[in-house]
Amino acid sequence: MSEGISQPDRPADEISSGEGQTGDLFSKFDPVIAMREGLLAKGVEDPFNLVMEKVLSPTRAVCNGRDTILLGTYNYMGMTFDPDVIAAGEQALNDFGSGTTGSRVLNGTYQGHREVEDALREFYGFDHAMVFSTGYQANLGIISTIAGKGDYIVLDIDSHASIWDGCKLGDAEIVPFKHNDIEAMEKRLKRIPEGAGKLVVLEGVYSMLGDIAPLEEMVAVAKKYGAMVLVDEAHSMGFIGDNGRGVVEQAGVIDDVDFIIGTFSKSVGTVGGFCVSNHPKFEIMRLVCRPYVFTASLPPSVVATACTSIRKLMDGGEKRAHLWENSKALHKGLKDLGFQLGTEEPESAIIAVIMPDLEQGAAMWEALIKGGLYVNLARPPATPANMTLLRCSLCAEHSEEEVGEILAIFEKAGKAVGII
Template sequence: MTDLFSKFDPLIEQRRALLAGGVEDPFNLVMERVISPTVAVCNGRETILLGTYNYMGMTFDPDVIAAGKEALDDYGSGTTGSRVLNGTYAGHKACEQALKDFYGMDHAMVFSTGYQANLGIISTMAGKGDYIVLDIDSHASIWDGCKMGDAEVVPFKHNDIVAMEKRLKRIPEGAGKLVILEGVYSMLCDIAPLKEMIRVAKENGAMVLVDEAHSMGFIGPNGRGVAEDQGCL
């Protein structure tokens, strides 16, 4: 009888071989103290953090720290419930209002993580009978959001406008269409030609979802991301 864990045996052996060859185990990296947005004490050594997404250093911003302490005093350490039951606090609404004003949008909604934002939005927007057209190099959270819904998923070559348009034109007439893009692709370190892609998507009757997780705050004249920088807002 096959054990459910047996499929991991090759991976376990691969890990053992790597460690035996002198490769440092990434799962043993422990931060004992974070000194700044870019420096931490890891396994007893002061270490420069080159892999952090803390681009703007907001984790050490005095205003952010003060607001965090105030929230703990006012609301405790957690919501103890979902947003639709008993988990919506005044702080959530204030944050959503600030985001709405910042982007000049009609609505805004905050999630606990960027990953969950993509899961919730994508699986809700596109369902059975709809089509999702997305960049092949989209983040894992985008792919997982697609899996949670019942929409047909149609990938296209990375940042290829022509390939995207071809796939849009093959979708049956009358079907709902959602194009998913990213402003900055963090794993590839490149930027999408959003302005042209959004134009093509709308010409073909598709809605557009843009993940700006790695561009909000420091790209664009006002930090509103690649969409602002390319004149899409």
């Protein structure tokens, strides 16, 4: 045994003989394996192994040999093929090479990393910005570092996996509450011992149903009980709010939250994550946040594309307006066809179509992909209330004609499968 690894509370002879061991460590995944094999046995195309042979634009690709409309990519503002963004990446690749081969606290801070953090500070109007290699790492690192043993994290039950994992890594007391329930959140905060460190974690847009949090009321309650507030704006940055700063801006609470988490892999159109804050001690996070300290930094080409994209999003008012029109048109069209949707009205660029069960959801997904439309098939346990969802994420580059095509494909597939 390696030194430092604690031993099971069992007799030594049992340990050495191997008796009583549970066997294959993969056995815990048997239900997922059975689910996947069951779908494939029915001849359904694998919805979790799609390959894009060629990407033609932010809204179209060749998938399984078919020209396909993309409606499940989170490419909300369509920045992936922006000429200025691509040119910035090419220039950085030529000037600085393909990677940094080191973490930010060693050799991994290039000029581009400083520039993208400057762009984030300007975009949000905050004093500090810290860039991570992924959005997942941003939540993992910030949450686990600021809330540790003896502290309390109060969070929405529908929070993203990266938020839950950040809570576990930091070893704080985790106190979940019912989704978007202001009263339930306040009850949890009331029970926390006086003087304990408290962090409330919320999301602007929840990625499964596309609904938004009542941030104005929730932030007020959190501050009433002396809690710090972190809001994940991954699915609203660039799109929601007059300047695209997210639901915190739309709700008028951007100056009241302590941390905003975001990602480059959605509206920004590349990869990476970040946190912005006005806390005067925030810069110490660069030395104490393990997922930041012990991870290689983003390649120069990636931070160059992100920086250019963020600065262009500052002037993205027309794109935002068109994306809202797309969201309203698709939501109304699907509702009029008879599909059950995750929200009564469009609240974001995500529209969730609720399926009766996984088997019919997979059949519907297959009918859509064969009809030339890609959406996400979301299944339990990642979804709320064990729902099966077809999750649609619109793009500012979808034309009015493409939205019409999408509705026609949904209608044909829905009738063929018996959903409508």
